[in-house]
Amino acid sequence: MVDVSKYQSMLQARQKELDARLHEIEEELESHSSKDWEELAVEREEDEVLEGLGTSGQDELVKIKAALARIDEGEFGFCMTCGTEISSERLDVVPHTPFCRDCAAKHA
Secondary structure (H helix, E strand, O other): OOHHHHHHHHHHHHHHHHHHHHHHHHHHHHOOOOOOOHHHHHHHHOOOOOOOHHHHHHHHHHHHHHHHHHOOOOOEOOOOOOOOOOOHHHHHHHOOOOOOOHHHHHHH
8 A cells, every 4th residue: 555645745845846946937037137139049048948947847736736636535546547556666756647657658
């Protein structure tokens, strides 16, 4: 049986970390105001990288919130496709995963 409290703590810590990072990215994106064209071009390139990081962070947050909802519903640790228990080894690496290894390979 999966230690739900362990993964709940991991997910909540990661959620907090991502929230902080996304706020930093947002502040950085809003802070650009260079009037020099060369500096502005560099800032725009950096913005593209930051926006990519922000998007991936938001995607991960959605998955974390879904995993926390599965904890609340008593469904965490079981594959959403086949219903088998997800291995703790897999949850240690990807705690927000809704799929066992086999079903995740089918979804990839």
